[in-house]
Amino acid sequence: MNSTVFAPWEDPEKKPLIRFQNVTKKFGTFTAIDNLSLDIYEREFFALLGPSGCGKTTMMRMLAGFETPTSGRIELAGKNIIPVPPNKRATNMMFQSYALFPHLTVWDNIAFGLRREGMEKDKMNARVEEMLRLTRLERFAKRKPHQISGGQRQRVALARSLAKAPTLLLLDEPLGALDAKLRQDTQFELMDIQEKTGTTFVIVTHDQEEAMTVASRIAVMDEGQLIQVATPDRIYETPVSVYVADFIGDVNIIEGKTTLIEDGQYQIDWAEGQMPLHAASSQPFDKGQTCFVAIRPEKVAISAEKPQAADNIVQGKVLDIAYLGNLSTYHVELADGTIIKSQTANTRRIARRSFTWGDTVWLSWTATAGVMLAR
Structure with missing residues (x-):
């Protein structure tokens, strides 16, 4: 990619590759997808993120052609694909189980779809070799799936999915079967391969860290609706609701009633016996309106002495300390029982930690550290 920022969704001239237009999908009386509209652009690595049952897999299955919408329209490159059968769509789907043929070698697994299409031998050989190089599997070409590791099987499935050069690759929880360390490595490999091939990837995941790592944009879903569609940094820094703030990363949510002090600056009365909080918002709030302030733990400072100005x-x-190697999260209980989390980087060895269980501490943060949310 060139050095300009990749953000086709901000360019009104750019036509989306995929369009969901007012799509609803019902299973009997249950509405899985509720009047949903979404645009996804070419070369995006797009993540559908949400808890089990939020509708993300149903969306992917509709793109693949395994489900038909009850109403609405789905376009790929400007054409309505709803009447097109799965095997005639320019899409390919990689399943969580990988679905490799156990009796075929890695080479033959990758070649399988090309053979079925009747690709001529020289072209097929060249394409399979290219896929082996791309997924760094050249040394394993002659092995069977049971003779390679889980991470390598995952790459075989990816190579096979990309061999037919689909316009769109759908990945359904592709890293679900891998252990944590391997997942992390594989996430970067996936990004690398996606960038090299220029294929549009749409990934379904319930793992927020995975979505934050790989995606150009994320659609956070709940009960068949899109709650927020934005880049990972926007979703993390400026969530549109408590649901999104809570779903992505660790967060403190403080509920209170608002009073406008001056332009965009609010006082928030929140707990018996506690001083009001101060927060900033570009969205207007009415006097006495209930609001939720979402503050990330890394934006809350912790100290033994009372800060002079904050x-x-x-x-x-x-109350509790979660030690994560590079970070420590302190769970601090206030007099009214509220628990606020503060996170600090561990630049020194654990034995030199400043605070321990039962210590009285001060927490502080700026008015702009949190996001004021209405719901």
């Missing part, structure tokens, strides 16, 4: 200062006791 927009928000609270005092509490260290």
